[in-house]
Amino acid sequence: MNKVNTLQLLSGNEALALSAYHAGVQVATAYPGTPSTEILENLSRFKDIHAEWSTNEKVAMEVALGAAYTGARAMVSMKHVGLNVAADPFMAASITGIIxxxxxxTADDPQIHSSQNEQDNRHYARLAKVPMLEPSDSQEIYDLIPLAFDMSEQFDTPVLVRTTMRIAHSKSVVNVKRSRTVKNAQPAFHFNVQKYVMLPVNALPRHVLVEKRLLKLADFSETFPFNQITWGKRDLGIVTSGVAYQYAREVFPEASFLKLGMTWPLPKKLIKKFADGVKRLIVIEELDAFLQENIQAMGIKVTGKEFIPLVGELNTRIVTDNCVGAGLLPESETVKVIPPASGMPRRPPLLCPGCPHTGIYSVLNTIGQRSKxxxxxxxxxxxxxxxxxxGCYTLGAYPPLNVLDTTACMGAGIGQALGMEKAGVKSKVVAVIGDSTFMHSGITGLINAVYNDGHITILILDNHTTAMTGHQEHPGTGLSAQGEPAAIVDIESLVKGIGVKDVKVINAFDIKALRAGVKDSLERPEVSVIIVRGNCxxxxxxxxxxxxxxxxKCTQCGTCLRLGCAAIQTKDGVVSIDPTLCAGDICTICEQLCPQKAISGPGKGN
Amino acid sequence: MKKMDLLVTGVGGQGVVLASDIIGETAIAAGFDVKKTDTLGMAQRGGSVVSHVRMAPKVWSPLIREGQADLLLAFEKLEAARWSHYLRPGGIAIVNMYEQPPLSVSLGQEKYPAQDEIAAALKRQTDQVYFVDGTGQAQKLGNVRTLNLFMLGCFAAFAPLEIDIWKESISRFLPENLREINFKAFEIGRKEIEGGRIR
Incomplete structure (x- = not known):
């Protein structure tokens, strides 16, 4: 790629991918997860690197770590909960270091826009004793990533870069000023048992090195160019990082700021200097009191979470109103807002018209009498x-389908189902899992259920893609992240290989077959797997x-409406199907279910 | 140089995100600092979508705050009312007359608000409310997907951005075979507003 010098409007994820490419990344790995997905999607367009969707975040971390051992530059990206999955090799990467x-x-999701929890992954940097960078817009991402690679090599450590949804998915102006340079074009692995084989005899001395490394990094952070003081009025000093900096800067245009681009380990001297230079010191940060508590531990008087919420995203209104409450801003600054218009119907996310999950969910709803x-x-x-x-199929928990009793984390359903059965519940237990999630972490749960003599039914909803995050490839789709033909891991053979005797494959759009299949599986005293197959x-x-x-013919009985299909609508009591939304021939679920046979396609029934 | 805080809203699948992307690129080309952020929720299709676009000499927060939006560009009526509290007093609302009833309405659990309720929600903040028939005009052009360019045209009548810059940025986003019909939709949208400015 030639050197370009233009202003581009890039999302945080786009800037991250481009910057990593320019910084010479050779191996990039990820498992899709909001809000991190677009990093690898963008990297996969560069054909002179290896970019892969790994089966899960743990594997992604291990692949990247292996690459880094050879001297190649590697990057692994994931959402916040992905780092839970990858925590084991992440901790290992910290102790062995890299070449x-x-x-x-880690892309965190404050406000839980599309996740199962709200979790502040800055704690992982402290846990793993590795440096952490927190960019506050796309330009900073672009500028920080090459420093992250340099720092990693200089200090023999993985570097954690923490973004949040609002950084990852917001677009802002980036001056793209570099082109690609590769530092080590011929990677090689060098024998070094003391560094790479973490037997106790090697691991304990490595821990000593990790502690020394952290002290050196703390020194380094004192002069790190993205840790910066901007002196304004001295009556208020604000320590902040990430997107919180943008909100704080807009709300307090005249205050003094210590903006931290590197938030672990902290620059103690710089913080002390800043604290000494202002009358009152506060921290404005999203989620946990990470900066605040660590600054307090230095013996510095500072407040923040006394008035800034621990839960959810911040914005300028929340910062303003809470700072007024804390006496930091005059009452007159309170944001005067009118309430949202009352009585407006909500528009919760739904399965799409033509979704291959709708049919099986309709069957589970009726067999399980879920509406009751x-x-x-x-x-x-x-x-x-x-x-x-x-996955997308988690949306089946909403009315009118009401078909989920639990959702915890990736791959948890199969284990939970077995646990309920073994606890001795009277009801039948089934687990529902998507094809990509099954590959991610369902397989070990299935092996466990077979080994421990489970009597549960497992429905693998195979829509042939990773749908919810925007249709990424996975080991079952036959294509790589970079669009090349790939080996297909066949779910049916895999399940049989694990030892499941009753394996059914059923068309996701055949209601009768789905109903018969589920009823049969529920009666079996063994682990039964139904692969429900239909394209997204x-x-x-x-x-x-x-x-x-x-x-x-329509009697307004409501059967079709209980599918929750956005194409099926009522106006003044009359049911109609919006032809611009209906998926037509690929679906026909409503047509199969209508007791009056009042639904048909063109050329039929008229 | 002026500034503009713009909220683009609609239902997933209507082209809200593409429209706001084009606006952002056009504003950069015009020399603004720009930040743009979308809130999509979890849905691929059918959920409520809102896009914040901020242009000014320097933009800090990517999010517009309630009561601060200079302009609300709504691709669907209910979504206009839902986000009406983001408008600043005296701001401008451009609302596509299209209705897409949410599921709760189809199931008879909730009612789709009547036209005067939607207008009343907006008029709490402003009298500058323009109802336009974007979906109808796009259908007349023979492609409902031109709705977003029609809406962009409506917005262009108020935007601090030169028409030539629009043409360039639109071209960058659309494949050649779709440009002509979309330019047409853009022009119809612009004239729709300019023809009915006094309201």
Whole structure:
């Protein structure tokens, strides 16, 4: 790529990918997860590097670590909960160190826009005793990433870069001023048992090195160019990092700022100097009191989480109002807002029209008599307990489908289902998991269920993609992240190989077959797997013959409406199907279910 | 140089994100500092979508705060009302007359707000409310997907951005075979507003 010098509007993730490419990254790995997905998507377009979707974040970390051992520059990216999955090799990377730069991206999701929890991954830097960078916009990401690789190599450590949803997904102006340079074009692995083989005899001396490294990094952070004091009025000093800096800067245009681009280890002298230079010191940070507590531990008087919320994203209104409450701003600064318009119907996320999950969920809803669960006031055990997992199909928990009883983390459903069965519940237990999630962490749960004589039914909803994060490839799709043909891991053979005797493959759009299949599996005293197969509707380009409702035959019984399909609508009591939304021939679930046979395609039934 | 805080809203699948991307690129080309952020929730399709676009000599927060948006560009009526509290007093609202009932409405659990309720929600902040028939105009052009360029045209009538810069940035986002029909939609949108400015 030639040197360019232009202003581009880039999201944090786009800037990160471009910067890593320019910094000479040779191996990039990831498992998709909001808000980190676009990093690897963008990197996969560069054909002179290896960019892969790994089966999960743990594997992604291990692949990147192996690459870094050879002197290649490597980067692994994941969402915040991905680092939980990858924590084991991440801790290992800290103690062995690397040769080529290893940059680990954690993209946190304050406000839980699309996650199962709200978790502040800055704690991982402290836990693993590795340096952490926190950019506050796309330009800073672009400027910081090469420093992260340099730092990694200079100090023999992985470097954690923490973004948040608002940094990763916001677009801002980037001056793209570098081109690609590769530091070590011919990587090689060198024999070094003391460094790489973490037997106790080697690991304890390595721990000593880790502690020394942290002290050196603390010195380094004192003069790190992205840790910067901007002196304003001295009556208020604000320590901040990441996107919180943007909010704080807008709300307090005249205050003094210590903006930290490197938030672990902290520059103690610089913080002391700043604290001594201002009358009142506060921290404005999202989620936990990470900076605040560490500054307090230095014996410096500082407040922050006394008035800045621990939960959710910040914004300028939240910062303003809470700082007014803390006496840092005059009452007159309170944001005067009118309330949202009242009585507006919500628009929660839904499965798409033509979604291959709708049919099986409709079947589970009726077999499990799930609609009754919402009416009962007493606590009750569902007739059919359905352990869920993470993916588009988690949306089945919403009405009108109401088909999930649990959702914890990637791959948890199968283990949870077995646990309930072994605890001795009276109801039948099933687990629902998507194809990509099954590859990620469902396989070990299935092996466990087979080994421990489970009697559960596992539904693998195989839509042939990683849908929720925007259709990434995985080991079952036959394509690599870079669009090359890839070996296909066949789910059916895999499941059989594990030892499951009852394996059914059923068309996701055949209601009768789905109902018969589920009923059969539920009666079996063994682990039963049903692979429910149908392509993701968003991936199917060809749409033909939208269905229509015959108003004369329709009795407004509501059966089709209980699918929760956005294409099926009512206006003034009349049911109709929006032809611009209906998926037509690929789906026909509503047509199969209509008791009045009032739904049909063109050329039929009229 | 002026500044503008713009909220673009609609339903997933309507082209809100592409429209706000084009606006952002156009504003950079015009010399503004720009920040743009989308809130999509989890849905691929059918959920409420809102995009914040801020242009000024220097932008800090990527998020516009409530009561601060100079302009609300809504691709769907209910979404206009939902985000009406983001408008500043005296701001401008451009609302596509299209209705996409949420599921709760189809199930009969909630009611889709009547036209005067939507207008009333907006008029709490401003009298400058423009209702336009973008979906109808896009259908007339033979491609409903031109709705976003029609809406961009409506916005262009108020934006501090030269028309030539628009043309250039739009061209960069659209494949050649779709440019002509989309330029047409853009022009129809612009004229729709300019023809009915006094309201």
């Amino acid at each position: 080529g730069g290893l940059v680990v991206i 669960l919402l009416e009962s006031k007493e606590p009750q055990e569902p007739k059919l307990i359905i352990a869920g997992d993470i 509707a968003v991936k199917v380009k060809k749409r033909a013959n939208p269905r229509a409702v015959d108003a004369e």
